[in-house]
Amino acid sequence: MKVCEIFTSIQGESTHAGLPCAFIRLSRCNLRCSYCDTQYAYSDGADRSEDDIVNQVRQAGIRLVEITGGEPLLQKEVYSLTTRLLEEGYGVLMETNGSMKIKDIDRRTCVILDMKTPGSGMSDRMDLTNLEIMKHSDEIKFVLTSRDDYEWAKKMIQSYQLTNRCHILLSPAYGILHPEDLAAWMIQDRMQARLNLQLHKYIFGPERRGV
Numbered sequence: 001m002k003v004c005e006i007f008t009s010i011q012g013e014s015t016h017a018g019l020p021c022a023f024i025r026l027s028r029c030n031l032r033c034s035y036c037d038t039q040y041a042y043s044d045g046a047d048r049s050e051d052d053i054v055n056q057v058r059q060a061g062i063r064l065v066e067i068t069g070g071e072p073l074l075q076k077e078v079y080s081l082t083t084r085l086l087e088e089g090y091g092v093l094m095e096t097n098g099s100m101k102i103k104d105i106d107r108r109t110c111v112i113l114d115m116k117t118p119g120s121g122m123s124d125r126m127d128l129t130n131l132e133i134m135k136h137s138d139e140i141k142f143v144l145t146s147r148d149d150y151e152w153a154k155k156m157i158q159s160y161q162l163t164n165r166c167h168i169l170l171s172p173a174y175g176i177l178h179p180e181d182l183a184a185w186m187i188q189d190r191m192q193a194r195l196n197l198q199l200h201k202y203i204f205g206p207e208r209r210g211v
Contacts, residue, residue: 010199018199021093026041029041073102099127146176171196175206
């Protein structure tokens with residue numbers, strides 16, 4: 001499969017934020033979000049075998065692995081890779097952009113579904129059938145660019161009863177929506193969700209790759 005990069009860092013998002021993690025970033029994406037911070041993954045990368053990828057993960061010596069992109073589900077080989085990592089005892093997170101069906105992902109995987117808001121320009125590309133099959137251990141992330149995005153996310157959470165389905169993450173788009181504003185809205189509304197800051201950007205800076 002075409003791999004953009006494999007690296008180790010601190011998990012910057014999700015309920016696993018702050019934990020050391022090995023990342024497998026696959027190449028290619030079918031969306032073009034307005035705030036995308038990994039445009040290099042659209043085309044950068046090299047073909048790598050499953051054995052090669054797994055061997056590099058083993059060498060990292062970290063038991064938590066995230067498969068991300070780009071959009072990892074564009075490459076059918078990702079399903080075999082995911083199951084193999086799980087069989088070897090790794091905790092596996094899969095971040096997917098919400099436009100592709102998640103039903104074939106190994107159920108032992110923690111799916112982090114990045115639900116695109118109107119501010120992303122890609123909200124009409126979401127496959128909403130995914131919301132019906134989310135597990136309690138899965139997570140939905142809303143990256144918000146404005147108060148309008150926040151209100152849209154609230155409606156989605158209510159309409160699909162997402163607080164009863166999975167973990168909910170509300171993330172301010174870095175450099176666009178101030179975290180303090182989002183925190184205030186969440187407190188005012190008593191939101192049953194987690195404020196999701198991109199820790200790696202605050203630790204290493206927003207432009208650095210491989211973190």
